[in-house]
Amino acid sequence: MVRKVRRLLAAVAAGALAALCTLTLVDAPAAQAAPKPKLPPAGVDITGDRLDQPLQLRADSRPAEVNAVIDQVKWLGQTGQQRGPGAKDLGPKYTVVVLTGGNPAKTYDLYPLAKGGPRVYRPAKQPDLSKPRAGWFFGRLNMSETLRGVGVPLEKQFDTLSGGIGGGERVIPEEALDPVQDIDDAMGELQRLLLLNVGVVVIITAGLAGIALLVRRRTR
Structure with missing residues (x-):
């Protein structure tokens, strides 16, 4: 009698397990196929x-x-x-x-x-x-x-x-692209540079002449 009860319980358990596996396999594809909710666009x-x-x-x-x-x-x-x-x-x-x-x-x-x-x-x-x-x-x-x-x-x-x-x-500003203005500016800068150089040369020459005159007086 005990053996029959054990066999019956084992058969019921096996049947329940098989049914559960079947339901899982059937539901899995459906769950995978379910579309994901679409998020609003950024x-x-x-x-x-x-x-x-x-x-x-x-x-x-x-x-x-x-x-x-x-x-x-x-x-x-x-x-x-x-x-x-x-x-x-x-x-x-x-x-x-x-x-x-x-x-x-x-x-x-x-x-x-x-x-x-x-x-x-x-x-x-x-x-x-x-x-x-x-x-x-x-x-x-x-x-x-x-x-x-x-x-x-x-x-x-x-x-x-x-x-x-x-x-x-x-x-680039339009005035920066004016070639005539650029040439005039360049010539003005060159003229100022030349005048500055001439002034420096005059000062140096005057200084050297003064030193030479001072040295000559002291050597007499």
Whole structure:
């Protein structure tokens, strides 16, 4: 009797184990095939002077513009200047919020028309609860043209050349390319140099003549 009970329990246990393995094998492909939830695209939101509504740029529809704006702030170091320009020298302010997965992650204040060149201010309080050191940084020279290119209402700046979104360099002033003015300046400098040399030669000659006369008197 005991043997029969043991055999019956062993058969029931084997059947349960087989059923469990079958269910696991059936459910595994279904679990693997289940699509992962799609995260919202990364992007940036821009608010500021003369913007009635936030300028919302998303990577799935405007990737070049998003990358261009992020390029203005992604290179900032750990430590910036503790004091920035005076309020009267900053010009219009634009706040850029960088989104990750649809949620605000980083925020920066951009001043493209600041006196002395574009500036960036990074607050210590960040949306992702990170705590970087607050500081001021010199911005890229093409900041104004980059923001204007993505829709910020800024006047075109003629002191930069934008080689597409995200690029820029100083332009040589037109007056520096005037060959006539360069020749006149060079001739004027040459004339002043010649007069200076003549003056030095006259002084040296007079000095030598005086020394020679003094020596001659003493030797008599």
